Amino acid sequence: MTEDSTTTVAPAPVEVQKGWAGQSVKRREDKRLLQGEGVFVDDIKRHGMGYLHFVRSPYAHAHITRIDVSAAEAVDGVYGTLTGEEVAALTDPFFQISSAPGANIKDYSLALGKVRFVGEPVVAVVAETRELARDASELVEVDYEPLAAVVDARHAQDADAPVLHDDAEGNLMWTGLYSWGDLDAAFAEADRVIEIPELHFHRFNSTPLECDGALVEFNRGVEQWTIHTNNQFPGFAAIMMGPAMKVGLDKLRFVTQDIGGGFGNKITSHPQLVVCCLLARKLNRPIQWTEWRTDFHLSMSHGNERWFRDTKVAVKDDGTLLGFRTKALDDAGAWLRYEPLGGVIWAQVTPGMYRWRHIELDFTQVATNKAPVSPNRGYSRMQHLWFTERVIDIVAKELDLDPVEVRKKNYIRAEDMPYETPNGCVYDSGDYARMLDLALELIDYDAMAGRKAAAKEQGKLLGVGIGSTLDSGTNNFGQSRLINPELQFSGNNEVATVKLDIFGEIVVTLGTTPQGQGHETTAAQVVADILNCALEDVHVRAGHDSYWNSHAGFSGTYASQFAVTGLSAVKGATEMLRDEIFKLAGAVFGGVPAEALELADGGIRIKENPDAFLPFMACGAIINANNAGLPEDLDVTLNCRYVYRPPFEVPDVETKFGNLTLTYAAQLHVAVVEIDPETGYYEIVDYAAVDDCGKRINPQIVEGQVMGATAQAIGAVIHETYEYDEDGNLLTPNFYDYHVPHALDMPPLATGAIESPSPFTPLGTKGMGEGGGAGIHAVCAAIQDATGVVVTDSHNPYRRVWEMLR
Amino acid sequence: MDVSVTVNGTTYARDVEPRKLLIHFLRDDLDLTGSHIGCDTGNCGACSVIVDGVLVKSCMLLAVQADGASIETVEGISENGELTPLQQSFNEHHALQCGYCTPGMLMSATALLRDNASPSDAEIKKALQGNICRCTGYWNIFEAVKAVAK
Ligand code: FES
Ligand code: FES
Numbered sequence: 001m002t003e004d005s006t007t008t009v010a011p012a013p014v015e016v017q018k019g020w021a022g023q024s025v026k027r028r029e030d031k032r033l034l035q036g037e038g039v040f041v042d043d044i045k046r047h048g049m050g051y052l053h054f055v056r057s058p059y060a061h062a063h064i065t066r067i068d069v070s071a072a073e074a075v076d077g078v079y080g081t082l083t084g085e086e087v088a089a090l091t092d093p094f095f096q097i098s099s100a101p102g103a104n105i106k107d108y109s110l111a112l113g114k115v116r117f118v119g120e121p122v123v124a125v126v127a128e129t130r131e132l133a134r135d136a137s138e139l140v141e142v143d144y145e146p147l148a149a150v151v152d153a154r155h156a157q158d159a160d161a162p163v164l165h166d167d168a169e170g171n172l173m174w175t176g177l178y179s180w181g182d183l184d185a186a187f188a189e190a191d192r193v194i195e196i197p198e199l200h201f202h203r204f205n206s207t208p209l210e211c212d213g214a215l216v217e218f219n220r221g222v223e224q225w226t227i228h229t230n231n232q233f234p235g236f237a238a239i240m241m242g243p244a245m246k247v248g249l250d251k252l253r254f255v256t257q258d259i260g261g262g263f264g265n266k267i268t269s270h271p272q273l274v275v276c277c278l279l280a281r282k283l284n285r286p287i288q289w290t291e292w293r294t295d296f297h298l299s300m301s302h303g304n305e306r307w308f309r310d311t312k313v314a315v316k317d318d319g320t321l322l323g324f325r326t327k328a329l330d331d332a333g334a335w336l337r338y339e340p341l342g343g344v345i346w347a348q349v350t351p352g353m354y355r356w357r358h359i360e361l362d363f364t365q366v367a368t369n370k371a372p373v374s375p376n377r378g379y380s381r382m383q384h385l386w387f388t389e390r391v392i393d394i395v396a397k398e399l400d401l402d403p404v405e406v407r408k409k410n411y412i413r414a415e416d417m418p419y420e421t422p423n424g425c426v427y428d429s430g431d432y433a434r435m436l437d438l439a440l441e442l443i444d445y446d447a448m449a450g451r452k453a454a455a456k457e458q459g460k461l462l463g464v465g466i467g468s469t470l471d472s473g474t475n476n477f478g479q480s481r482l483i484n485p486e487l488q489f490s491g492n493n494e495v496a497t498v499k500l501d502i503f504g505e506i507v508v509t510l511g512t513t514p515q516g517q518g519h520e521t522t523a524a525q526v527v528a529d530i531l532n533c534a535l536e537d538v539h540v541r542a543g544h545d546s547y548w549n550s551h552a553g554f555s556g557t558y559a560s561q562f563a564v565t566g567l568s569a570v571k572g573a574t575e576m577l578r579d580e581i582f583k584l585a586g587a588v589f590g591g592v593p594a595e596a597l598e599l600a601d602g603g604i605r606i607k608e609n610p611d612a613f614l615p616f617m618a619c620g621a622i623i624n625a626n627n628a629g630l631p632e633d634l635d636v637t638l639n640c641r642y643v644y645r646p647p648f649e650v651p652d653v654e655t656k657f658g659n660l661t662l663t664y665a666a667q668l669h670v671a672v673v674e675i676d677p678e679t680g681y682y683e684i685v686d687y688a689a690v691d692d693c694g695k696r697i698n699p700q701i702v703e704g705q706v707m708g709a710t711a712q713a714i715g716a717v718i719h720e721t722y723e724y725d726e727d728g729n730l731l732t733p734n735f736y737d738y739h740v741p742h743a744l745d746m747p748p749l750a751t752g753a754i755e756s757p758s759p760f761t762p763l764g765t766k767g768m769g770e771g772g773g774a775g776i777h778a779v780c781a782a783i784q785d786a787t788g789v790v791v792t793d794s795h796n797p798y799r800r801v802w803e804m805l806r
Numbered sequence: 807m808d809v810s811v812t813v814n815g816t817t818y819a820r821d822v823e824p825r826k827l828l829i830h831f832l833r834d835d836l837d838l839t840g841s842h843i844g845c846d847t848g849n850c851g852a853c854s855v856i857v858d859g860v861l862v863k864s865c866m867l868l869a870v871q872a873d874g875a876s877i878e879t880v881e882g883i884s885e886n887g888e889l890t891p892l893q894q895s896f897n898e899h900h901a902l903q904c905g906y907c908t909p910g911m912l913m914s915a916t917a918l919l920r921d922n923a924s925p926s927d928a929e930i931k932k933a934l935q936g937n938i939c940r941c942t943g944y945w946n947i948f949e950a951v952k953a954v955a956k
Contacts, residue, residue, distance in 0.1 A: 026897050033905030034893040036840020036880035040906065043839035131825055209844040209852055209906045209940045260842070260906030261940050293845040516903030516941050627953065700900045704942060708903060711943030735849035735938065743934040743944040 004260050013583040020525035020535055021763070024700035027521045029258075029514075029542070038258035039542075041213040041230045044285035049215070050079040050126035052276060053133035055140045056298065057115035057122055060149035060369040060728020061162060064113055064142060069123060073308040077128040080283045081140070082275060084112035084122065090162055090278055091244045094270070098340050099484040102173035102365070105165040107335050109244075109271035109278075115144070116164050116334035117369050118728055119298025124275050126283060130290075149369035149728040153331035154307065156366035158317040164334060164367045171334055174340035174365045174483065178347060178656050180422035181358030186323035190314035194398050199390055201383040202795035203305035203331070204720040205376040206712055207740060208487055208515070210260020211291035212269045212300060216276040220284065225277050226253045231269050232262035232513050233556035234546055240270040245277065252277075254551075257543035262515035263712075264375030264558055265301040268337040297733045299338035302722050303376030304342045305331040306383040314358065315395055319406040323358025324391060328384075332367040333374070338374040340365045344482045345380035348472035348660040350423045352388030353432045354410040358423050369728040375558065377712060381472060382773035386794055389467055389777040403466060403781065404440070408433050418759065424657040425472075427664045428694075428766070429756035435690045436466065436728075442688035442750040443670050451672075461675040462685075463786025466668070467777030469694070469709075473560030473767025474662035476648040482656050491648045492662075494565035495552040498527060498573040499639040500581070502624040504602070504617030505532065508540040508573075509548050512566045517769065518701045519562060523570045525697055526763070531581075532599040533616070552643055560767030563697060564663055568762045572642030580636040584623065585614050587634050624669055647760070663758045665693035666773035667706065669713075671747075671778035675786050680802025682786075684714065684747035684779065691751070693768035694758040705769040710749065713775025715741045809873045813838060814882030822869045829853040831869035832879065840880040840909045844938060851937030854910035855879045861917035863936070880909035883916060891954050892916065901950035903941035910937050915951045924956045 032038050069081040093106040106112075111122045123140050127133035148162040156171040163170055187193060214229040231237050234254035242249045255538040259266065276287045291300070307329040314322040328346075328596055332339045343363050350359055376382075392410075396403040412419045414431035421427065448464050455462035478490030508527055512519055524538040531538075541548070544555070554565075582594040585604040589597075591613055598607050603615035622630070623638045651658025672686035689706050696702045719739040723731045732738035757764030780791040789804045810819040813836060820835055832838045832855070841864060844850035853864040856878040883890055889897065892915055902908045911934065918925055918933035925933065930951050931944075939947060 017859075024900075027900065029905065030897040030902060031889065033902055033908050034880075034889060034896055034912065035884050035887075036838075038905050040839075040842070042833070042843070045834075045837070060827050129823065129826075130830060160941055205942060208904070209850060209938060210842065210904070211844075256907075259904060260844075261904045290843075293847070293850075296894050516905065518903075704900050704946065707943040707945050708941045712940070715898075732954055734847045735845040736847045740938050740940065742936070742938060743931040743948060746948075749943070749945055 008631040009323040021220065024425060024698055025521055025525055025535065027518045028524065029071050029518060029520050029716040033258065040210055040258050040260055041215060041228055042290045044215040044228050046215065046217060049286035050128065050283060051130045051133040052124055052126050052287050052289040053137045053390050054121040054295065055123040055125065055137045055142065057111065057118060057120040059115055059146050060118050060154070061147040062115050062144035063147065064111065064122065065116060065145050066140040066143040067123060071141065072125055072136040075136045075139065078136045079126045079128065079285065080279065082110065082124040082279050084108060084110040087278065088112050091274060092246060094240055094244050096336060097480060097484060097487065098174050098336055100491050101168040101170065102336050102340055102506060104167040104337065106167055109274040117371050118730060119295065119371060120334065124279060126279055126287060127452045136218045145498050151368055151724050151726055151728050153305065153329055153366050153368050156318050156368055164369065171366045172364065173336060173367050174343050175363065176343060176482065177362050179360040181323060183323060183325060183358050183360050186314045186358035190322055191317040192315050192399070194313040194315060194395050196311040196391065196394055198792065198794045199308040199310065199311070201306045201386055202563065203302050203722040203779050204716050204795065205265050205301055205303045206263030206467045207456060207738065208263055209262030209266055211293060211296040212266055212272065213290035214273055214276050215286060215288050217286045218280040224251045224253060225280065226275055227257060228255045229269070229273060230256060230259040230266055231273065232259060232266040232515060233558050234513060234544065235553050235555040236267060237270045237273060241274055254544065254546040256513045259513060262557065263377040264379055267558060268374040269299055288394060288789055293735060294733045297738060298730055299371050301374040302333060302371045302375065304373045304380060308387045311391065313391055313395055313397065317399065319395070319399055319401045319409050321354055321356040321395070321410045323356045323416060325360040327362045328364070330363065331368050331370070333364050333370045333372040337372045340483055341480060342380035344479045346384035347423055348425060349381045349385055349470040350425065351421050352385055352467050353412060353470060354388065355412050356410070359422055360596040366609045370724055373639045377709065378469065378770040378773045381470065385469055386775050386777050390780065392530060393781045393784055397537050397790065401611065404436070407436060408467065424651065424659055425661065426659045428758045428760050430664065430666050430692055431754065431756055432668065434754060435666060435692060436750045438670045438754065439670040439688040439690045443672055443686045455674055459788040461677055463782040463784065465671050465674050465778045465781025465785055467774040467781060469667040469771040469774040471560050471665040471667060471768050471770045472661040473665060473798055474564045474646050475559050476651070476660050477554065478648060478650040478658065479660045481653050482571065484651045490650045491645060492565060493552040493643050493645050494555060494569045495641065495643045496566070496569035496573045497550050497639065497641045498570070498577045500577060500616055500620040504615060504620045506533070506616065507540045508538060508570065509550040510566060511544065511552055511569065512562055513544045514557050517557065517562060518698065519566060522567065522697045522701065526570050527574045530571065530578055533602045537602055537759045549641060560665065560770050562767060563693070563765035564761045564767050565646065567697065568644035569642050569766060571762055572644055573640045576640035577638065578641055580638055580640065581619055583634065584619055584636045587631050588614060662760055663694065663766035665766040665768040667691050667774045669710065669774035669778040671775065671782045673779060673782040674785055675783070675801060677805050680805065682801060684796065687747045688750045688752065691753045691768065691771065692756050694766040695755055695764035699753065702768060706751055706771055707749065709770060709772035710775050711741060711746065713772040714745070714779065717779040717794065717796055719797065794802060807870050809869055811872050812876045814879060824868065824870055826869045827865050828869045828872050829864040830866040832864060838879055838881055842906055842909060844906070849938065851914060852907055853908040854913040854937065856913060856917055861914060880912055883912060892919070893952045895950040899946045899950035899953065901942060901947040907937060907939040911939065911947055919955065927952065930955065
């Protein structure tokens with residue numbers, strides 16, 4: 001960061017804003033968080049609760065030959081234990097999303113008979129204190145018979161590779177061929193075919209600062225669990241847990257309040273939550289589970305590692321891109337906890353930002369003896385977009401063309417929008433060329449030639465790189481059928497309720513589980529605009545409770561969708577409430593039609609006679625507590641629930657064609673790096689990030705998401721990696737070895753924004769927040785520009801740059 | 807072991823397991839859950855508190871080591887429930903998202919500004935270097951602290 005470390009440029013306010021939407025209203029969540037009064041899951045305590053600690057596998061692959069918990073259970077203050085055998089007796093394996101062979105694996109919430117990665121939970125121990133639970137875990141005896149491990153996905157299908165899941169008869173979990181357009185014609189038409197043998201996208205994740213956790217209570221009388229948790233997608237956890245535990249979803253109550261970051265990494269804690277539930281029932285006491293940092297790194301939600309092999313790109317000499325063929329090999333780790341959905345999610349952004357029409361991608365996902373992968377900010381699209389951007393820069397280098405020009409020549413143009421991609425996704429709006437111009441302006445691109453020369457004089461190498469993200473948001477869950485045609489999911493939904501309570505309180509309940517995205521604030525902005533009232537009069541409940549009637553099948557906060565699904569639900573419910581207030585006032589005023597009424601000053605009045613005013617308080621009181629004499633046919637409850645359902649069709653399973661998400665926000669990043677060729681050390685000396693997420697309800701919150709994703713990108717490309725040794729030991733199991741950037745690591749940042757409102761969403765908004773992939777590529781491209789060496793990996797620590805220069 | 811500490815002006819005497827970390831003592835035994843835990847290794851600073859005037863990571867200290875000490879935590883920095891200028895500045899500059907790192911950030915910034923009311927940009931960043939934030943990228947945190955520095 002330099003003296004003036006951030007510059008915000010918003011060159012094109014699309015319209016002059018009236019009301020709250022569009023304003024950078026200060027967040028209402030902040031007061032409690034700034035005073036240490038947030039309620040995070042580990043803050044919750046219950047009388048008599050026991051602390052849970054997991055005994056974890058020290059081996060990447062081994063048979064379990066004996067488990068003896070007696071010494072641990074004998075310790076004073078230890079309440080009890082749970083083993084895989086007990087889990088298997090009490091639950092069914094988790095439902096598998098995959099078709100065969102992945103469909104055949106049997107996944108329980110504790111290891112059964114075998115361990116498949118270092119850190120896999122084997123036994124759970126519950127004790128009176130955290131410390132005791134941890135100490136007693138050391139007394140659990142587990143005998144293992146170690147097996148050979150497979151760590152490199154490229155060897156997972158070798159004839160002699162150790163097999164993780166005998167039920168799947170090999171390490172292949174899922175495979176699918178995607179082919180659109182006319183590849184043969186494209187390659188026949190090409191002047192050149194550029195071949196790229198192998199590109200590698202590395203394994204890392206966003207490491208939210210708060211680890212996973214839960215406080216689970218079991219109500220024996222009604223046989224119902226209350227799960228206070230920081231799981232960010234309770235809808236998904238519920239459909240995984242209910243069938244496994246053989247109970248209806250009414251028995252599983254999910255409650256969240258403040259969540260210390262999620263980034264997708266807190267979606268797949270359902271196995272641990274099942275263990276907590278079983279122990280709460282077995283031991284008849286509340287169970288508190290909080291991961292230690294090392295537990296998180298060893299076992300939770302690594303991002304998908306992916307290779308792109310044998311890539312062939314059909315291009316014209318002038319840089320026109322026609323199409324490509326590639327083979328994607330994806331490393332799922334030991335279990336399919338959300339996978340193989342990554343095998344289709346990438347297809348939301350099949351062509352990236354470019355107009356090529358002929359694309360073939362052969363996707364294969366294999367199991368390895370590493371932690372299971374699951375969504376990580378930019379889930380599966382990040383890998384694919386990094387690949388497409390890599391292709392652009394490699395093509396530009398091969399053809400000796402300017403990467404800026406190649407991009408501009410091939411970008412989908414503003415006038416092409418809405419644009420149907422080769423696989424039927426419909427990019428709703430955007431202007432990528434303009435975003436690029438703006439980003440280049442922010443780093444003063446015209447000065448680059450001079451700066452490069454000056455750097456050279458100093459013995460340094462300067463380079464500029466471009467990266468992009470298409471932040472596809474609001475999933476059509478019908479895409480899961482491209483993975484497994486048997487699945488009965490499609491569309492999407494989110495719910496909100498808005499009510500006017502007895503003293504006129506406007507109370508809003510969301511189905512979402514925010515982790516810092518400011519939903520309480522932005523929801524209030526939308527409500528206050530519709531009810532034409534003060535922002536302070538809108539009370540948005542913090543967090544989520546599946547017993548609040550604001551829970552839909554896809555409720556949660558994930559996959560860039562709140563600005564569409566969440567806020568559209570809020571809008572719908574508030575409009576219902578508004579209409580009811582009109583109806584009620586019309587009746588109270590003795591048959592005044594709605595057109596003659598208006599909302600103002602926290603109430604409703606007759607336009608022509610503002611003295612005839614019914615404050616919201618009166619409305620709430622009349623309906624809730626003073627309703628005698630109202631017309632019998634007055635159908636008003638002032639308690640409105642709306643489920644927003646985006647317009648989707650089920651994609652065609654045969655052709656793998658259809659619209660997979662509703663909105664396509666975009667980010668364009670440009671990085672300037674300066675490399676010391678002697679050591680490989682490099683610094684990002686300038687950085688620009690331009691965002692377009694349609695209409696922004698709260699620009700400051702949007703910018704915060706851009707910044708956060710940028711920082712994660714910088715961390716990923718330079719420092720962050722989950723690297724394993726050949727025996728399957730994780731080399732970066734804590735923040736000591738896994739270096740997360742800190743304040744001094746941050747480059748100067750300039751942000752900019754344009755607004756291309758979505759024509760498909762009720763508020764013109766698009767989901768956003770997952771723009772980090774753009775930054776990973778921008779830095780890779782800048783390194784390539786500076787060194788002249790093709791960058792083939794998404795992870796480029798100084799050592800690797802040094803090696804590139806040798 | 808018997809431990810007596812004063813936290814935000816209130817004195818607490820407790821019998822404590824010798825192996826208990828100060829952060830767990832504050833959170834589990836004293837119910838002061840404002841200070842957080844983000845790592846096992848002293849790297850993240852979510853647990854930062856001020857002990858006898860010195861900024862420390864409370865996961866790097868045993869509770870028994872704090873016997874007799876006077877401790878300040880995030881719960882103690884507001885005055886009469888009102889946000890201090892530093893806290894307000896965090897709100898103004900959108901210096902927090904999930905808010906999990908925030909208590910530690912506030913304690914580090916508080917310690918800095920007490921020692922040095924007019925820190926340079928580099929001094930601000932250095933003071934925050936021991937605190938990890940995974941949400942904001944630090945730019946806005948830096949701006950928030952800078953805005954209240956003299
Ligand atoms: S919890 Fe103390 S430094 Fe991370
Ligand atoms: S605001 Fe989430 S870790 Fe800093």
